C-alpha cells in the first residue's frame with residue numbers, strides 16, 4: 001500500500017499554518033515568497049545545464065522556480081528533513097511536468113552526505129538556516145558540494161529584533177510599580193514571549209533568533225567562501241492581516257504557537273477578552289504592523 005508520511009511541524013507550517021488556512025492570505029504570502037525566491041535565484045546566477053542544490057526545499061518554492069526560469073534545462077536536488085514536504089515538492093514537480101529535472105533527498109542541511117564533493121554549480125537556502133542549529137556545519141557542507149567557482153545564495157529571516165522586543169517587554173513589565181493600572185502590557189509581553197525567547201540566555205541558546213545578518217556574513221566567510229555580499233531588507237507593512245480570525249490563527253514562524261493557541265493555553269477568559277478589546281480594532285482597522293527582516297547573502301567558492 002502507498003502510504004503518505006504523517007504531517008510534521010514543517011509541513012503543517014508551509015501547507016496550512018503560515019497562511020492560517022486562508023486562501024486570500026495564502027496568495028499574499030506566496031506572492032511575497034516568490035519575490036524572495038527570485039532574489040535568491042538572481043544571485044545564484046544559474047544557466048542551462050547547471051546543477052542546483054536547494055537546502056530545506058520545502059514544497060519546492062526555490063527549486064521549481066529555478067527550473068521555470070531556465071526553461072527546464074536544470075538539474076535540481078531538493079533536500080529536506082521533512083518527508084511530507086519532499087512528497088509535496090515531488091507532487092508539485094509532477095504537476096508542472098518537470099519530475100525528470102528533480103531529485104528529492106531526505107537529509108539535513110548540515111549533513112549532505114548523499115551529495116558528492118564539488119558536484120553542484122549553486123547551493124540555495126530560503127528560510128532554512130534559521131532553523132539549523134549548526135549553521136557553520138551547513139555552510140561547510142555547501143562549500144564541500146560546490147564546484148570551484150560555484151555560487152551560494154541565501155535568504156534568511158532575521159528574528160533577533162523580535163526576541164529583543166520580547167525581552168524589552170519583560171523588563172518593562174518588571175519595572176512597573178506594584179499598583180500599576182496598566183493591565184495590557186503584561187498580556188502583550190506574554191503573547192510575544194510565547195513566540196520568541198525573552199531573556200538574553202534564552203535568546204543566545206535559540207538558533208532561530210540568535211544570529212544577525214552580520215553573523216551570517218562571518219559564517220559564510222568562515223566556511224571558505226569569497227566575494228561575500230549581504231543585503232538586509234527591512235519592510236514595514238500595515239494591515240497584512242485585517243481579519244481577526246486569520247490574525248488569531250497566524251504565527252510568526254513555524255516553531256511559534258498561534259495567537260489563538262496562546263490565548264487558549266495561557267490566558268484566562270477575562271484576560272483573553274481584555275486582549276481582544278484592545279487588539280481587535282487595531283487589526284480590523286488595518287493598523288497592525290508587520291516588520292519583515294530578511295538577509296540576502298551570496299558568495300562564491302574560490303576557483304581552484
Ligand SMILES: C[S@@+](CC[C@H](N)C(=O)[O-])C[C@H]1O[C@@H](n2cnc3c(N)ncnc32)[C@H](O)[C@@H]1O
Nearest residue numbers: 010056057058061081082108109126127128131
Ligand atoms: C520555513 S520552511 C522554508 C521552505 C522553503 N525553503 C521555502 O522557501 O518555501 C523551512 C524548511 O526548512 C526545513 N528544515 C528545517 N530544519 C532543517 C534542517 N536541519 N535541515 C534541512 N532542512 C530543514 C523544513 O522542513 C522546511 O522545509
